[in-house]
Amino acid sequence: MNFEIQLRLWYSENKRSLPWRKTKNPYNIWLSEVIMQQTRIAQGTKYYHHFISTYPTVKDLANAPLDAVLKSWEGLGYYSRARNLHLAANQIVTLFHGNFPKDYSTLLSIKGIGPYTAAAISSICFKEEIAVVDGNVYRVLSRIYGIETPINSSAGIKQFNQLAQKLIKGCPLPGDYNQAIMEYGALHCTPKNPKCNTCIFSSTCVAYNTNTVEKLPVKTKAKPVKDRFLSYLILFKDNKIAVEKRTHKDIWQGLFQFPLIETENGNATVLKGTKMAEPVKHLLSHQRLHITFWQIKHPEQLPKTTYHWVDVDMLQTLAFPIVLKRFIDANLLHL
Numbered sequence: 393m394n395f396e397i398q399l400r401l402w403y404s405e406n407k408r409s410l411p412w413r414k415t416k417n418p419y420n421i422w423l424s425e426v427i428m429q430q431t432r433i434a435q436g437t438k439y440y441h442h443f444i445s446t447y448p449t450v451k452d453l454a455n456a457p458l459d460a461v462l463k464s465w466e467g468l469g470y471y472s473r474a475r476n477l478h479l480a481a482n483q484i485v486t487l488f489h490g491n492f493p494k495d496y497s498t499l500l501s502i503k504g505i506g507p508y509t510a511a512a513i514s515s516i517c518f519k520e521e522i523a524v525v526d527g528n529v530y531r532v533l534s535r536i537y538g539i540e541t542p543i544n545s546s547a548g549i550k551q552f553n554q555l556a557q558k559l560i561k562g563c564p565l566p567g568d569y570n571q572a573i574m575e576y577g578a579l580h581c582t583p584k585n586p587k588c589n590t591c592i593f594s595s596t597c598v599a600y601n602t603n604t605v606e607k608l609p610v611k612t613k614a615k616p617v618k619d620r621f622l623s624y625l626i627l628f629k630d631n632k633i634a635v636e637k638r639t640h641k642d643i644w645q646g647l648f649q650f651p652l653i654e655t656e657n658g659n660a661t662v663l664k665g666t667k668m669a670e671p672v673k674h675l676l677s678h679q680r681l682h683i684t685f686w687q688i689k690h691p692e693q694l695p696k697t698t699y700h701w702v703d704v705d706m707l708q709t710l711a712f713p714i715v716l717k718r719f720i721d722a723n724l725l726h727l
Contacts, residue, residue: 395536395559396569398518398592403572406579408433411440414573418449418492418517425509426477430470439468451490454481462646462711469676469714475646476504494518507553515560516567523556524570525549528577534609535581538598544610619658619680624650626668626687626714626724633724634702635710642677648710650685665689668723674715685719 401456407413410433412424423443428436447453453461458478465474482504484492493499494511499510507525514520523529530543533555541548563569580587586602599605627634627650634651638644664684674681702710707720 395593396563396572399572399576400568402580402592403568403575407571407575408579411437413535416517416567418513420444421513421516422492422505422509423477424505425512426473427468429473431468433560436470439465443493444566445595449490450481450492453478454485458646459711463709466711466717471644471647471713473504479503481503492517494713496520496522512570515570521560521563521566523553523560523566524574525556526574528574528581529556530609531583532573532577534582535586535599535605536593536597537601538604538608540608540610543609544611548610550589554617565602615678617675617678617680619682621655621682623653623655623684623686625653625665626650627686627699628687628704629701633704633707634699635702635707636699643679644713646711648712649716669719672715672719683715685723 412420414639415421422442424436428441431439442464443453447456447461456478458475461478462474463470465471465477468474483502484490493502494514495518496510496514499505499513500507505513511522511524515524531551532545533539533552539548539551539556540553543549543552558631560566560569569641580591586605588594588597588605591597591600594600597605599608621668625634635648636651637648638646665688668685668687672681672683674683704724707724712720
Protein backbone atom coordinates (compact mmCIF):
# COMPACT_ATOMS: atom_id res chain seq x y z
CA MET A 393 0.00 0.00 0.00
CA ASN A 394 1.50 3.34 -1.02
CA PHE A 395 2.10 6.38 1.16
CA GLU A 396 -0.86 8.55 0.12
CA ILE A 397 -3.38 5.70 0.36
CA GLN A 398 -2.19 4.83 3.88
CA LEU A 399 -2.54 8.45 4.92
CA ARG A 400 -6.01 8.87 3.45
CA LEU A 401 -7.23 5.69 5.16
CA TRP A 402 -5.85 6.92 8.48
CA TYR A 403 -7.46 10.31 7.90
CA SER A 404 -10.88 8.84 7.17
CA GLU A 405 -10.84 7.14 10.58
CA ASN A 406 -9.08 9.75 12.72
CA LYS A 407 -9.76 13.24 11.36
CA ARG A 408 -11.16 15.91 13.65
CA SER A 409 -14.61 17.30 12.98
CA LEU A 410 -13.88 20.89 11.99
CA PRO A 411 -16.46 23.26 10.47
CA TRP A 412 -14.50 24.09 7.32
CA ARG A 413 -14.20 20.38 6.50
CA LYS A 414 -17.94 20.24 5.86
CA THR A 415 -17.76 22.35 2.72
CA LYS A 416 -15.83 22.73 -0.54
CA ASN A 417 -16.70 26.43 -0.80
CA PRO A 418 -13.38 28.14 -1.62
CA TYR A 419 -14.33 31.23 0.40
CA ASN A 420 -14.76 29.12 3.54
CA ILE A 421 -11.56 27.17 2.89
CA TRP A 422 -9.63 30.38 2.25
CA LEU A 423 -10.90 31.99 5.47
CA SER A 424 -10.04 28.92 7.53
CA GLU A 425 -6.53 28.68 6.10
CA VAL A 426 -5.75 32.35 6.71
CA ILE A 427 -7.22 32.35 10.22
CA MET A 428 -5.52 29.13 11.28
CA GLN A 429 -2.01 30.32 10.39
CA GLN A 430 -0.13 30.82 13.66
CA THR A 431 -3.36 30.10 15.58
CA ARG A 432 -4.58 27.25 17.76
CA ILE A 433 -7.62 25.30 16.54
CA ALA A 434 -9.82 26.22 19.52
CA GLN A 435 -9.14 29.95 19.17
CA GLY A 436 -9.24 29.96 15.38
CA THR A 437 -12.57 28.15 15.20
CA LYS A 438 -14.28 30.95 17.13
CA TYR A 439 -12.92 33.55 14.71
CA TYR A 440 -13.90 31.40 11.73
CA HIS A 441 -17.53 31.24 12.90
CA HIS A 442 -17.51 34.99 13.57
CA PHE A 443 -16.16 35.85 10.12
CA ILE A 444 -18.57 33.52 8.32
CA SER A 445 -21.55 34.98 10.18
CA THR A 446 -20.39 38.61 9.84
CA TYR A 447 -19.15 38.35 6.25
CA PRO A 448 -21.06 35.42 4.67
CA THR A 449 -19.56 35.95 1.21
CA VAL A 450 -16.38 37.35 -0.27
CA LYS A 451 -18.41 40.33 -1.50
CA ASP A 452 -19.55 41.07 2.06
CA LEU A 453 -15.93 41.01 3.20
CA ALA A 454 -14.81 43.24 0.34
CA ASN A 455 -17.55 45.79 1.05
CA ALA A 456 -16.77 45.99 4.78
CA PRO A 457 -14.61 48.89 6.02
CA LEU A 458 -11.04 47.84 6.79
CA ASP A 459 -11.41 49.14 10.36
CA ALA A 460 -14.35 46.75 10.88
CA VAL A 461 -12.33 43.81 9.54
CA LEU A 462 -9.40 44.69 11.82
CA LYS A 463 -11.79 44.90 14.76
CA SER A 464 -13.12 41.42 13.92
CA TRP A 465 -9.52 40.21 13.80
CA GLU A 466 -8.62 41.77 17.17
CA GLY A 467 -6.72 39.29 19.32
CA LEU A 468 -5.49 36.99 16.54
CA GLY A 469 -2.23 38.85 15.94
CA TYR A 470 -0.20 39.04 12.72
CA TYR A 471 -2.55 41.79 11.51
CA SER A 472 -1.06 41.82 8.02
CA ARG A 473 -3.20 38.71 7.48
CA ALA A 474 -6.36 40.75 8.08
CA ARG A 475 -5.22 43.58 5.83
CA ASN A 476 -4.33 41.13 3.06
CA LEU A 477 -7.63 39.32 3.59
CA HIS A 478 -9.50 42.54 2.89
CA LEU A 479 -7.31 43.44 -0.09
CA ALA A 480 -7.71 39.95 -1.55
CA ALA A 481 -11.48 40.04 -1.15
CA ASN A 482 -11.60 43.29 -3.14
CA GLN A 483 -9.32 41.79 -5.78
CA ILE A 484 -11.51 38.70 -6.14
CA VAL A 485 -14.62 40.85 -6.51
CA THR A 486 -13.02 43.32 -8.92
CA LEU A 487 -11.01 40.98 -11.12
CA PHE A 488 -12.92 37.71 -10.85
CA HIS A 489 -16.50 38.93 -10.27
CA GLY A 490 -16.58 37.42 -6.79
CA ASN A 491 -15.57 33.93 -7.95
CA PHE A 492 -12.38 32.28 -6.75
CA PRO A 493 -9.97 31.17 -9.49
CA LYS A 494 -9.96 27.39 -9.83
CA ASP A 495 -6.26 26.89 -10.51
CA TYR A 496 -3.16 27.21 -8.36
CA SER A 497 -1.30 29.63 -10.61
CA THR A 498 -4.11 32.19 -10.77
CA LEU A 499 -4.76 31.92 -7.03
CA LEU A 500 -1.14 32.95 -6.47
CA SER A 501 -1.85 36.27 -8.18
CA ILE A 502 -4.21 37.28 -5.36
CA LYS A 503 -2.84 39.44 -2.54
CA GLY A 504 -1.81 37.42 0.51
CA ILE A 505 -2.40 34.01 -1.09
CA GLY A 506 0.93 32.21 -1.09
CA PRO A 507 1.91 28.70 -2.22
CA TYR A 508 0.50 26.95 0.85
CA THR A 509 -2.94 28.63 0.78
CA ALA A 510 -3.19 28.35 -3.01
CA ALA A 511 -2.40 24.63 -2.80
CA ALA A 512 -5.00 24.10 -0.09
CA ILE A 513 -7.77 25.90 -2.01
CA SER A 514 -6.99 24.37 -5.40
CA SER A 515 -6.67 20.81 -4.09
CA ILE A 516 -9.58 20.80 -1.63
CA CYS A 517 -12.07 22.73 -3.76
CA PHE A 518 -11.00 21.92 -7.32
CA LYS A 519 -9.04 18.61 -7.01
CA GLU A 520 -5.83 20.04 -8.43
CA GLU A 521 -2.76 17.91 -7.65
CA ILE A 522 -0.77 20.56 -5.81
CA ALA A 523 0.83 19.55 -2.51
CA VAL A 524 0.63 21.70 0.60
CA VAL A 525 3.84 22.11 2.57
CA ASP A 526 3.54 23.51 6.09
CA GLY A 527 5.21 22.80 9.42
CA ASN A 528 3.32 19.55 9.85
CA VAL A 529 4.27 18.33 6.38
CA TYR A 530 7.92 19.23 6.90
CA ARG A 531 7.95 17.23 10.12
CA VAL A 532 6.24 14.12 8.73
CA LEU A 533 8.33 13.95 5.56
CA SER A 534 11.65 14.76 7.24
CA ARG A 535 11.18 11.95 9.75
CA ILE A 536 9.76 9.29 7.45
CA TYR A 537 12.35 9.93 4.72
CA GLY A 538 15.21 10.91 7.04
CA ILE A 539 15.82 14.31 5.44
CA GLU A 540 18.35 16.44 7.32
CA THR A 541 18.36 19.46 5.02
CA PRO A 542 17.22 22.51 7.05
CA ILE A 543 13.58 23.25 6.32
CA ASN A 544 14.18 27.02 6.37
CA SER A 545 16.96 26.90 3.78
CA SER A 546 16.40 27.43 0.06
CA ALA A 547 17.74 23.94 -0.64
CA GLY A 548 15.43 22.43 1.96
CA ILE A 549 12.36 24.26 0.72
CA LYS A 550 13.06 23.03 -2.81
CA GLN A 551 13.73 19.46 -1.71
CA PHE A 552 10.60 19.14 0.41
CA ASN A 553 8.38 20.73 -2.22
CA GLN A 554 9.67 18.35 -4.89
CA LEU A 555 9.09 15.33 -2.66
CA ALA A 556 5.62 16.50 -1.62
CA GLN A 557 4.66 17.07 -5.24
CA LYS A 558 5.93 13.62 -6.22
CA LEU A 559 3.85 11.98 -3.49
CA ILE A 560 0.59 13.69 -4.48
CA LYS A 561 0.93 12.98 -8.20
CA GLY A 562 -1.86 10.71 -9.43
CA CYS A 563 -3.84 11.01 -6.18
CA PRO A 564 -7.59 10.80 -6.94
CA LEU A 565 -8.48 12.96 -3.91
CA PRO A 566 -5.61 15.43 -3.53
CA GLY A 567 -7.57 17.62 -1.11
CA ASP A 568 -8.11 14.72 1.27
CA TYR A 569 -4.46 13.72 0.98
CA ASN A 570 -3.25 17.24 1.79
CA GLN A 571 -5.52 17.45 4.80
CA ALA A 572 -4.46 13.94 5.87
CA ILE A 573 -0.73 14.65 5.96
CA MET A 574 -1.27 17.91 7.86
CA GLU A 575 -3.59 16.14 10.31
CA TYR A 576 -1.08 13.35 10.80
CA GLY A 577 1.54 15.88 11.77
CA ALA A 578 -0.86 17.70 14.08
CA LEU A 579 -2.19 14.63 15.90
CA HIS A 580 0.30 11.79 15.52
CA CYS A 581 3.76 12.86 14.30
CA THR A 582 3.84 15.76 16.75
CA PRO A 583 6.85 17.98 17.56
CA LYS A 584 7.20 16.53 21.06
CA ASN A 585 6.35 12.99 22.16
CA PRO A 586 5.16 11.66 18.78
CA LYS A 587 3.17 8.42 18.87
CA CYS A 588 5.84 6.34 17.19
CA ASN A 589 4.72 3.05 18.74
CA THR A 590 1.38 3.21 16.94
CA CYS A 591 2.58 4.97 13.79
CA ILE A 592 1.37 3.44 10.52
CA PHE A 593 4.81 4.18 9.03
CA SER A 594 6.98 2.89 11.92
CA SER A 595 8.40 -0.03 9.92
CA THR A 596 9.70 2.28 7.18
CA CYS A 597 10.27 5.56 9.04
CA VAL A 598 13.97 6.40 8.80
CA ALA A 599 13.97 8.62 11.89
CA TYR A 600 12.21 6.01 14.04
CA ASN A 601 14.55 3.24 12.94
CA THR A 602 17.70 5.33 13.42
CA ASN A 603 16.59 6.92 16.70
CA THR A 604 16.65 10.46 15.27
CA VAL A 605 12.98 11.40 15.65
CA GLU A 606 13.69 14.22 18.11
CA LYS A 607 16.37 15.68 15.82
CA LEU A 608 14.10 16.14 12.83
CA PRO A 609 13.17 18.34 11.13
CA VAL A 610 16.37 20.40 11.12
CA LYS A 611 15.96 24.16 11.28
CA THR A 612 18.69 26.79 11.26
CA LYS A 613 18.72 29.31 14.10
CA ALA A 614 16.29 32.18 13.82
CA LYS A 615 17.46 35.76 13.79
CA PRO A 616 17.88 37.33 17.25
CA VAL A 617 14.95 38.96 19.00
CA LYS A 618 14.96 42.77 18.96
CA ASP A 619 14.02 44.73 22.09
CA ARG A 620 11.77 47.78 21.66
CA PHE A 621 10.71 50.22 24.38
CA LEU A 622 7.29 51.81 24.00
CA SER A 623 5.78 54.43 26.27
CA TYR A 624 2.07 55.02 25.63
CA LEU A 625 0.64 58.34 26.77
CA ILE A 626 -2.84 58.34 28.25
CA LEU A 627 -4.35 61.79 27.74
CA PHE A 628 -7.84 62.75 28.96
CA LYS A 629 -9.93 65.82 28.16
CA ASP A 630 -13.65 66.22 28.98
CA ASN A 631 -14.29 62.45 29.19
CA LYS A 632 -12.41 61.99 25.93
CA ILE A 633 -9.13 60.19 25.37
CA ALA A 634 -6.41 60.70 22.77
CA VAL A 635 -5.87 57.97 20.17
CA GLU A 636 -4.07 57.69 16.86
CA LYS A 637 -3.81 55.13 14.05
CA ARG A 638 -0.59 53.36 13.11
CA THR A 639 -0.24 54.12 9.40
CA HIS A 640 3.43 53.35 8.73
CA LYS A 641 4.74 49.93 7.72
CA ASP A 642 5.57 48.35 11.04
CA ILE A 643 3.89 46.10 13.58
CA TRP A 644 0.15 46.67 14.00
CA GLN A 645 -0.25 48.75 10.85
CA GLY A 646 -3.80 50.06 10.58
CA LEU A 647 -4.61 49.53 14.26
CA PHE A 648 -5.30 52.20 16.85
CA GLN A 649 -3.02 53.09 19.74
CA PHE A 650 -2.45 55.86 22.25
CA PRO A 651 0.13 58.58 21.50
CA LEU A 652 3.51 56.91 21.60
CA ILE A 653 7.08 57.70 22.54
CA GLU A 654 9.58 55.01 21.50
CA THR A 655 13.14 55.05 22.81
CA GLU A 656 16.17 52.83 22.33
CA ASN A 657 16.82 51.92 25.95
CA GLY A 658 13.57 52.44 27.84
CA ASN A 659 14.66 55.67 29.50
CA ALA A 660 11.72 57.67 28.24
CA THR A 661 11.38 61.14 29.73
CA VAL A 662 7.65 61.72 30.10
CA LEU A 663 6.55 65.20 31.09
CA LYS A 664 4.71 65.26 34.43
CA GLY A 665 3.27 61.80 34.00
CA THR A 666 2.45 58.92 36.33
CA LYS A 667 2.50 55.21 35.51
CA MET A 668 -1.01 53.77 35.26
CA ALA A 669 -0.05 50.09 35.42
CA GLU A 670 2.90 47.79 35.81
CA PRO A 671 5.17 47.70 32.74
CA VAL A 672 4.30 44.91 30.33
CA LYS A 673 6.48 42.62 28.20
CA HIS A 674 4.87 41.49 24.96
CA LEU A 675 6.54 38.98 22.62
CA LEU A 676 6.14 39.03 18.86
CA SER A 677 7.84 36.69 16.40
CA HIS A 678 11.16 38.55 16.37
CA GLN A 679 10.53 41.43 18.75
CA ARG A 680 10.27 41.82 22.50
CA LEU A 681 8.19 44.87 23.42
CA HIS A 682 8.65 46.62 26.77
CA ILE A 683 5.50 48.68 27.26
CA THR A 684 4.71 51.36 29.83
CA PHE A 685 1.48 53.36 30.16
CA TRP A 686 1.71 56.94 31.41
CA GLN A 687 -1.15 59.23 32.37
CA ILE A 688 -0.18 62.75 31.35
CA LYS A 689 -1.24 65.74 33.43
CA HIS A 690 -0.38 68.54 31.00
CA PRO A 691 -0.66 67.29 27.39
CA GLU A 692 -0.09 70.78 26.03
CA GLN A 693 3.59 70.37 26.92
CA LEU A 694 4.02 67.36 24.64
CA PRO A 695 5.25 67.56 21.05
CA LYS A 696 2.45 67.78 18.52
CA THR A 697 1.41 64.39 17.14
CA THR A 698 -1.37 63.03 14.95
CA TYR A 699 -3.67 62.02 17.79
CA HIS A 700 -7.33 62.99 17.99
CA TRP A 701 -9.94 62.83 20.74
CA VAL A 702 -12.63 60.15 21.08
CA ASP A 703 -15.14 59.34 23.82
CA VAL A 704 -13.76 56.78 26.26
CA ASP A 705 -16.82 54.60 25.54
CA MET A 706 -15.73 54.46 21.88
CA LEU A 707 -12.57 52.52 22.71
CA GLN A 708 -14.48 49.24 22.51
CA THR A 709 -15.40 49.91 18.88
CA LEU A 710 -11.85 50.53 17.66
CA ALA A 711 -9.32 47.86 16.72
CA PHE A 712 -6.32 47.88 19.08
CA PRO A 713 -3.40 45.45 19.41
CA ILE A 714 -4.29 42.82 21.99
CA VAL A 715 -1.79 44.14 24.56
CA LEU A 716 -3.45 47.58 24.43
CA LYS A 717 -6.93 46.07 24.49
CA ARG A 718 -6.06 44.26 27.73
CA PHE A 719 -4.90 47.52 29.25
CA ILE A 720 -8.13 49.24 28.13
CA ASP A 721 -10.32 46.48 29.57
CA ALA A 722 -8.48 46.55 32.90
CA ASN A 723 -7.96 50.27 33.37
CA LEU A 724 -10.15 52.49 31.21
CA LEU A 725 -13.61 51.02 30.61
CA HIS A 726 -14.69 51.54 34.22
CA LEU A 727 -13.80 55.24 34.23
